Amino acid sequence: MLYPAPPPEVPATPLPSLQDIPASPTWNPSSRTPHPGDDAPPPYWLRDSCFNGMRLSLEVINTRPDFFDKKHEGKTVEFKEVVGDMVKTKDGFQMLEVPFKYLIPTRPESARQRVTAFDGPHKGREFKIQHFSQDVCGCSDLKAKSYRRKIDAEIRTKDLVVTRG
Template sequence: MAGPSSDYLPPPNTANPALKPIPYPHMLHAAPPEVPATPLPNPEDIPASPAWNPSSRTPRPGDDAPSPYWLRDSCFNGMRLSLRLINMDPDFYGGKHEGKCGEFREVVGDAVKIKVGFQSLEVPFKYLVPERPEIACQMVAAFDGPHKGRQFKIQRFSQDVCGCSDLKAKSYRRQIDAEIPTKDLVVTRA
């Protein structure tokens, strides 16, 4: 009788039918691949690529928006607009509010007073961008264009243009009153 072969499968375990024999036992001892599945970049390429930079953060829609100097317009007084803090200096509140959203209160000189949680902050315009809508049914305000200063509910969302219904309508309607570029909208809080 010859010795065991690598293709040998033991007989099925009749005592416990849930245990099944391993169909390819020779695969259990396969050597790991010699190259990683994703090749590492050359060391000189790492600073040029944020994907390989462990300190980089994932950009969010709206991070490229201009600072909200439009808040100086009196048509936004009393609106509960959502603003996100970005690109903060480490010296400014220790950078601990980076990426958080706050609610617009008022413009104070060259800064914007916002509420972040239970804390009230005065933040320079350069650290703020409008929080962009991401789905239908969000309440928004237009901060540019012919509908500037008006509030809407998004009925149809897209990355380019949103179909919006006017919140000042006399009756509850689901019809689209305006097509507004998404880049000109800021989320409002109820």
């Protein structure tokens, strides 16, 4: 006859003290760390001329403590152009030059969004997402003459950036 194992005397993962909870994002259920897109490298692909004039959506991340005193942390900005080692962006009515290392592409989150492929065989082309998943999106080419709900390409979600309409 098998007997159940006795319960452990100590929890497998020790709980923090109450004063440590606000200081640790690990124990804070509302914490967003790691930040969405932290796995995305800086958007050096913006240097490619195929993105000139496109209204791409970028997020400002990881600016603590040295970039504009965190004033723009977490904001979504619009790509304007690359100027040397900086990316000229627009935050509302304010123009802002941001180093590449503080930017990531805004990733799509649902169907019907306009996106641009920034890598792969469809690089620089605009699409509308017809079928969304965390891994691959079924997209219709906005320049194609075909029926708009047709899926013209399946593109990895991590290779897409949201395009402002």
